[in-house]
Amino acid sequence: MTTVPMSMVEAVARAVERLSRPGIDGWGLRVSGGMEATGELIDLSEHVGCTSDTCAHVSHDPAAPRRRWVPRSGRIVELGSDEEPGEVIVRWFAHLGDDGSVRYIRLDEPRFFHAAAQYVTSVPDWALARLAQGAAV
Numbered sequence: 429m430t431t432v433p434m435s436m437v438e439a440v441a442r443a444v445e446r447l448s449r450p451g452i453d454g455w456g457l458r459v460s461g462g463m464e465a466t467g468e469l470i471d472l473s474e475h476v477g478c479t480s481d482t483c484a485h486v487s488h489d490p491a492a493p494r495r496r497w498v499p500r501s502g503r504i505v506e507l508g509s510d511e512e513p514g515e516v517i518v519r520w521f522a523h524l525g526d527d528g529s530v531r532y533i534r535l536d537e538p539r540f541f542h543a544a545a546q547y548v549t550s551v552p553d554w555a556l557a558r559l560a561q562g563a564a565v
């Protein structure tokens with residue numbers, strides 16, 4: 429590798445560190461329901477998808493980066509996932525706060541549309557019950 433300025437080496441190291449933080453990933457991910465305040469969205473990739481100016485993007489969403497929501501505190505545990513009719517992957521998470529709190533998150537990943545996540549008040553029993561079977565928490 430050719431010699432690069434130390435400031436660039438540091439910028440690279442910071443970028444790698446930011447991208448290594450765990451969170452919830454999705455194509456074109458948007459968050460709502462309070463998640464805007466408790467974490468930040470970072471871009472993980474270049475734009476992926478349809479970039480046509482003349483396409484109305486009816487059967488799909490336009491190009492977007494893969495994004496990750498990273499909680500400002502606490503950690504995320506995935507509880508389970510499901511494929512619902514309409515080719516939508518639904519994934520359930522628990523956000524465990526450092527203060528012992530728990531909030532639940534639902535992530536919708538439609539095959540051809542941007543992903544969306546939000547805090548929800550309940551999780552299906554089948555997803556929660558997996559924790560009783562020894563899933564790591």
Ligand SMILES: [Zn+2]
Nearest residue numbers: 478483484485
């Ligand atoms: Zn399009």
